Amino acid sequence: MASKLLNIIVPGLLIAATGVGAGDLATAAFAGGNLGIAILWAVVLGGLFKFALTEGIARWQLVNGDSFIDGLAKQLGLPFIWIFLIYLVLWSFFVGSALISASGVAMHSLIPIFEPQNGKIIFGILLSLVGLALVRFGNFALFEKVMGISIGIMFFVVVLTALLLWPGMGPFLNGLFIPSIPNLEGNGLTWTVALVGGVGGTLTIFSYGYWIREKQRISASDISVCRIDLLVGYSVTVIFGMAMVIIGSTVPVDGKGTGLILNLANGLENELGTTGRWLFLFGAFFAIFSSLLGVWQAVPYLFADVVRHIKPQINSEDLQNLSQTLSYKGFQIALAIIPMLSLWISFKEVQKLYAIVGTLFMPFLALALLYFNNRTGMKANKSGWFINTLLLITLIFFSYIAWQKFIG
Template sequence: MLVAATGVGAGDLLTASLGGSAVGVSILWAAVVGAVLKGFLNEGIARWQLATGTTLLEGWARFGSALRYGFLIYLLGWSFFTGGALISACGAAGDALWPLSADPETSRRLWGVLHSLVGLGLVWFGGFRFFEKLMAACTGLMFVAVLFAAVGSGPDWSAAARGMVIPHIPKNGTGWVLGLLGGVGGTVTLLSYGYWIRQKGREGMQWLRTCQADLAVGYSLTAMFGMAMVLIGSTLQLQGSGLKVANLLAQRLGEVLGPAGYWLFLWGFWGAVFSSLLGVWEGVPYLFADFLRIHRKQPVSQVDLRNTRAWRGYLVALALVPLPMLWAPLQRAQLAYAVVGALFMPLLAVTLLWMNNRRDWIGAQRNGWLINAALVATLLLFLWVGSDEALEALRKLRGP
């Protein structure tokens, strides 16, 4: 549930719906493939941790300090821009449900600040067990709402069946396929899974099957969310970009399904973006706290990362530091950051291939041929996706 809720955000849902509107259901397969490959990456994170008793960041430390400190710089930038995007998305979802001001921008900003602070309070005071239950509720809400809207929108089911099982890139569909493959299932938030299973008390290879079942369920839900949004988009004529598309989607669904479709989609959209915010607020501070633990050479068994000042301090920073993005136009900075961000998934894939195949590091629990094949495919795919994103960002930075 945590994997699915955190990995599906506003950007993924809107990209899938716009892709479905632009090129139809022929790209459904991309949601499935993207979710499966992200699942193999997360399985690699769990395999390393359960086999070695160390976190992935500790594994990266074996490559030298350059990788570790480079990731820290990346994490700080990713946290700022992702935090700002999540706050803006929650603000837009809140404004769509209940405007707080006659001025939409003021209402969006008020809702954004409110969601960030409420998320901070829930994660700080709620504890991990409460967090699990809250995320399950949000996931259930967005799951029911999005699937109901997908079925009710009346897509072409025979074409959808072909689009799901027959990989095909339609004319002018390459960008939509890449966006769906790369966006579905999260990026840095994959690393949170290792800390969440530790919170559940899973240590040792006897838990690997349980984790694999976790990930099968989580990424099945992720794939279903992506496919449902493609199906919804395929029945509507959508134009535009950004969070305004969410309101347009709700209005069009209201025309097709009536008021129930309008409100159900808006609540589902809110569940998707608020659960993503909660997942990042809870999961990403572990990475910073773990970095400091490794820097101080403290054994992981002696540190409860969730109760450290580093974890709590980073949580507060996530909730407060990106708030100015509600007012500041930072498009060019975000585009520049996309160039660097495009490198993360290939880095994760190539390091997992190396770490989880070294007998002297991981023992007899090395990857099988199927997992290695999936990781190689993931590496090649995300090199393709990443280079495409980086080139597009560079073109936009240069301007017309």
């Protein structure tokens, strides 16, 4: 019974592990440090948004037998696929850069045998190659086991840390069930919006469609299983995010990205002693490394899927065999190696362009799912009112962010 349940929820847990990286840890901690636990409700809202988007992607695939990339190609044409390819390459480079750098810093914090900058470079390169070897030469079962161990460690350590810093049931329930935004006149809205948007990753949600293929979920009858699976996965993500808000609200927050994680660990030493500091660093490392593994394994699926439409004569295999294609293998190697350049080089202007494109992508995805999953061809498997409502709110929310950030 336990093994059957685990088999059901594995893809959702993979989404949870992949969607939590250094940036998500930092955003939740910063939001908690600036606004306290009054914004715990925002973590839940962000989880609901990503649940609706991922459920919509899975629904389309299970009903039509196609990936969502196939749907975009058929409905929007090849020009859009080229645009998506450009976005995918940019996203992959900068996310890969962040994960390699963060993994290197996190490992150096555990094994400080080099100068910090050299430690980031040496350990970052080493962990990227270790991750590549695990996902390239191991099978999907090994990937599941390594990710399962990683998410188990990161979840236990971070939640335990939050419990040791527990603010009390009253403040916790107020922050969870009574929506409010402290310091609304100042930066309260900015941090709340960042927290909602940062829960559960962005492009990594596409990975779910390929992972359920690995689990032989191929028909509309599997939609209900996927809902259970995603409910568990995003529940883990939400609990993890709330734990980081609690930690950030208790310990002084300073720094950027992984530097913030190190500063948090040092702050925890004052609250929980040396053991608390090392436990948190251990959990943070596995949170970051599991995200790296997930991206290294799953994002090449997206690239290979796109190539199926741009160069069908090169990559004509069906979805089940994408991981065996040259485009998958080549992109996987490139993803693990090319972003290493960022360990020495800065690309500030390109990063700004990437941020703009990334922000604009989420409302487009919500709009596409509202259109695709409510067409007559979906028949009895159209999205229900609850998912449609969440998608509509997601569309409005991320459109507002894009307007305020880049147009307004």
